Amino acid sequence: MxxxxxxxxxxxxxxxxxxxxxxxxxLGCGNGELLSLLRQYKSARVQGIELDEEQMHACVxxxxxxxxxxxxxxxxxxxxxxxxxxxxxxxxxxxxxxxxVISESLRLGRKVIVGFPNFAHLSARLTLLLxxxxxxxxxxxxxxxxxPNIRFLTIRDFIDYCAKKNISIEQQYYLxxxxxxxxxxxLMAQNAIFVITK
Amino acid sequence: MKIVKExxxxxxxxxxxxxxxxxxxxxxxxxxxxxxxRSIGPVTIAYETYGKLNADKSNAILVCHALxxxxxxxxxxxxxxxxxxxxxxxxxxxxxxxxxxxxxxSNVIGGCKGSTGPSSxxxxxxxxxALDFPMITIADMVEAERYLIDHLGIEKxxxxxGGSMGGMQTLQWASAYPDRIxxxxxxxxxxxxxxxxxxxxxxxxxxxxxxxxxxxxxxxxYGQPEKGLAVARMIGHITFMSDQSMEEKFSRKLKNDNLSFxxxxxxxxxxxxxxxxxxxxxxxxxxxxxxITKALDYFDLSGNYFIPDVKKTSVRFLVISFKSDxxxxxxxxxxxxxxxxxxxxxxxxxxxxSTYGHDAFLIEIEDxxxxxxxxxxxxxxx
Numbered sequence: 001m002x003x004x005x006x007x008x009x010x011x012x013x014x015x016x017x018x019x020x021x022x023x024x025x026x027l028g029c030g031n032g033e034l035l036s037l038l039r040q041y042k043s044a045r046v047q048g049i050e051l052d053e054e055q056m057h058a059c060v061x062x063x064x065x066x067x068x069x070x071x072x073x074x075x076x077x078x079x080x081x082x083x084x085x086x087x088x089x090x091x092x093x094x095x096x097x098x099x100x101v102i103s104e105s106l107r108l109g110r111k112v113i114v115g116f117p118n119f120a121h122l123s124a125r126l127t128l129l130l131x132x133x134x135x136x137x138x139x140x141x142x143x144x145x146x147x148p149n150i151r152f153l154t155i156r157d158f159i160d161y162c163a164k165k166n167i168s169i170e171q172q173y174y175l176x177x178x179x180x181x182x183x184x185x186x187l188m189a190q191n192a193i194f195v196i197t198k
Numbered sequence: 199m200k201i202v203k204e205x206x207x208x209x210x211x212x213x214x215x216x217x218x219x220x221x222x223x224x225x226x227x228x229x230x231x232x233x234x235x236r237s238i239g240p241v242t243i244a245y246e247t248y249g250k251l252n253a254d255k256s257n258a259i260l261v262c263h264a265l266x267x268x269x270x271x272x273x274x275x276x277x278x279x280x281x282x283x284x285x286x287x288x289x290x291x292x293x294x295x296x297x298x299x300x301x302x303x304s305n306v307i308g309g310c311k312g313s314t315g316p317s318s319x320x321x322x323x324x325x326x327x328a329l330d331f332p333m334i335t336i337a338d339m340v341e342a343e344r345y346l347i348d349h350l351g352i353e354k355x356x357x358x359x360g361g362s363m364g365g366m367q368t369l370q371w372a373s374a375y376p377d378r379i380x381x382x383x384x385x386x387x388x389x390x391x392x393x394x395x396x397x398x399x400x401x402x403x404x405x406x407x408x409x410x411x412x413x414x415x416x417x418x419x420y421g422q423p424e425k426g427l428a429v430a431r432m433i434g435h436i437t438f439m440s441d442q443s444m445e446e447k448f449s450r451k452l453k454n455d456n457l458s459f460x461x462x463x464x465x466x467x468x469x470x471x472x473x474x475x476x477x478x479x480x481x482x483x484x485x486x487x488x489x490i491t492k493a494l495d496y497f498d499l500s501g502n503y504f505i506p507d508v509k510k511t512s513v514r515f516l517v518i519s520f521k522s523d524x525x526x527x528x529x530x531x532x533x534x535x536x537x538x539x540x541x542x543x544x545x546x547x548x549x550x551x552s553t554y555g556h557d558a559f560l561i562e563i564e565d566x567x568x569x570x571x572x573x574x575x576x577x578x579x580x
Contacts, residue, residue: 047544053551060546060569063576065514067535067547077536 009180010089010115011037013173013193017113018042022084025049025109027071027101028091032059039064047083049074072097075104082108089115089193093149103165106198111170115193118174120154120186138177139190155186162196171195213289213296216273216282218244218312223345226321230307230342236332240321243346244269244312245304248288249296251350258352259294259574260343261303262360262367265434265490266482268311271303272296286563293567299356299574306367307342308334308490310483317418317483329415334489336363336497340370347378354378357574361385361559362526363490366497369534372513373505381514381577383570386523386559388530389537390498395525398437399491405429406484415485427484428475435474440522440555504537514544516573518566520558521551546573 007015011034018024022044026035029048032055038044048066050056059066067074071091086109088101093116095101105112117139118124124135134144142149155174162169174181174189181188222242224230229239246269251258261271261284272288274281282303288294294301305313308331316331323330347355358371358379365387372382388395406412409426417423439447448467463469505511515538519531528549538545550565552558559566 053548056548057568057572060572060576063572065544065546067545068549069532069547077539079540082539082542 007037008033009175010191010193013175013180014038014087014089014113014115015041017171017193017195018044018085021045023082024085024087025078025083026087026089027074027105028088028094029055029059029064029066031055032062032064032066034087034089035059035064036062071095071101075101075108078108080107081110083110085109085111085113087113087115089113090117092116092153093151096150098151099165102167102196106167106196110197112196113193114158114196115191116153116158118155118186118189118192119152120156121190122187123190125187137190155189155192158192158194162194167196167198169194169196213248213273213285215276215279216246216248216270217276218246218269220244220312221346221349223349230338230345232332232338233335234333238307238314238332241307241314241342241345242312242318243304243307243314243342245302245346246270246273246282247303247350248272248294248301249299251300251352255352256354256356257298258300258302258347258350258355259357259359260347260355260371261288261294261301262343262358262364263303263306264360264362264364265494266478266487267305267364268309269303269305269313270311272301283560287566287570293563293570294359294574295571302346302350304343304346306334306339306363306490308339308486308493310486313342315483316415316485316489326418328418328485331485331489333496334493336366336370336493337374339493340367340374343367343371344375344378354380356577357381357383359383359385359570360387362387362556363494365526366494366499369499369504370497372511372515373499373503376505376511376513379513381516381574383516383518383573384531384534385518385566386520386526386531386556387534388497388526389504389534390500391495392530396495398433398525399495402430402433402491403488405433406488412484415488417484422479423484424476424479427479427482427487428472430475430484430487431478431482432471432475435471437525438556440524440553442522442553443555443557446553500533500537504534505541505543511541511543514573514577515546516569517545517547518559518569519547519549520554520556520562521549522553523556523558525556 024044024046026048029050035046086105123137127135173193174185175191224239224241226239229237231237270282271284272282305311308315310317316327320327358368360368365384368382368384406426409423412423451466519528535547552562554561
């Protein structure tokens with residue numbers, strides 16, 4: 001797909017990953033921005049799960065199908081391989097049972113797309129080292145007392161996790177301040193997107 | 199000038215006087231076959247319509263009513279100008295916008311508001327059916343509605359919508375006729391009646407049948423079993439509200455300033471229940487209450503009965519529950535959603551915040567309007 005300036009870089013990457021007409025589940029779909037892009041550019045058949053009522057109303061306003069529920073309990077009822085892709089974008093750091101959600105996602109999706117902010121990014125390391133404060137940057141924009149994030153993970157953490165759990169990493173994308181990077185990702189990337197399969 | 203404008207605006211917002219219409223089918227040579235194995239005919243259905251059916255008959259929405267509802271869902275009745283039971287949701291510019299949609303509401307069979315029920319005259323005896331009336335199920339109600347939709351020349355309904363028992367009819371439509379509806383909006387309902395729901399209905403029925411004026415159903419010459427029916431309705435009203443909504447509405451307020459130290463209605467909540475109970479006697483047939491509560495109890499689309507024949511349904515669902523509803527708790531709507539997930543159905547589910555209990559589906563108009571309007575606007579997109 002052509003590069004669209006208005007589109008968030010992580011959305012751009014996810015849209016490029018997903019094939020035409022795919023059946024997609026977005027966990028924590030928010031106001032449905034990504035799903036509506038997938039519907040528009042990839043004619044994807046999309047379903048969202050979201051907890052926030054206002055965000056859900058926004059989804060219904062643009063004609064998306066969305067289920068109210070938390071991510072942990074929203075997955076159990078789907079049969080195996082119900083979706084071509086399950087998306088866990090910018091949500092891993094907010095989920096209580098991350099391991100369970102990833103394994104369930106791998107059960108009901110042929111492929112799972114995981115996107116998260118990299119806590120080992122250089123600016124985060126320097127902030128912690130030099131000022132002794134919790135890092136705040138574009139990918140992690142919250143103070144400690146207002147953040148929805150309950151866990152912090154790094155690119156290396158995630159790769160280790162996949163190896164330990166026998167999850168294969170099919171594709172990986174690293175995002176720096178000005179787009180995609182490949183050099184020293186665990187140091188230079190603010191965000192990472194992985195495509196994983198069981 | 200301003201007043202004239204205001205009046206015009208009011209006119210636009212209202213449907214005005216709406217007359218109930220009647221459709222009779224299943225003449226004795228072709229009676230309506232019922233789930234019980236019995237049959238009945240002829241059958242009359244009372245119905246109302248709002249808005250205009252478009253040329254290709256693709257804008258029809260069927261509204262299904264709850265236990266004590268009727269065909270008068272919107273507009274004003276000709277006699278006493280009473281607004282319909284869902285008038286806030288149906289009309290020009292409302293959620294079911296009658297400038298855009300053709301809205302139909304009919305009285306269920308077994309009822310007493312113009313459709314054939316136990317108080318109707320049995321053509322064989324010339325007397326009311328009373329308990330000779332066959333047992334009716336939700337599937338039978340939907341079958342009668344299907345005859346009406348055929349009669350109106352509509353091949354495919356844009357949507358079926360209803361709360362409580364209306365929601366069960368909606369689910370039954372999606373199960374029995376998935377090819378004849380594009381969308382379904384079941385609200386505050388369940389795939390099957392739970393033991394608690396059956397228990398409440400049994401107490402309701404027993405209170406009617408314990409009244410000696412019920413006379414085993416043959417009371418039509420003598421008048422309704424008023425006491426039993428009133429108590430039955432009081433039980434119902436308790437289940438429609440929530441602990442919180444009762445606290446807000448009545449608290450422990452007294453009708454008079456002090457306690458009477460007698461068995462009179464000291465508290466406002468007692469007065470309310472008595473008023474509701476005795477008002478109901480004037481407008482609803484006791485036998486119909488027995489038949490319809492039984493139909494509710496028999497309802498069970500769990501297991502593989504829900505949308506049984508199609509692996510993937512194209513019907514789009516909007517399922518709505520209310521957090522304070524303890525008569526049809528949210529978990530029952532979540533059971534519906536669970537079944538729909540297994541069928542890979544397009545499903546949107548909202549568990550709306552409300553303190554009104556089961557009554558919320560008639561009261562939380564703002565949230566429902568927003569949801570239903572946006573949902574309907576996108577049905578054709580897929």
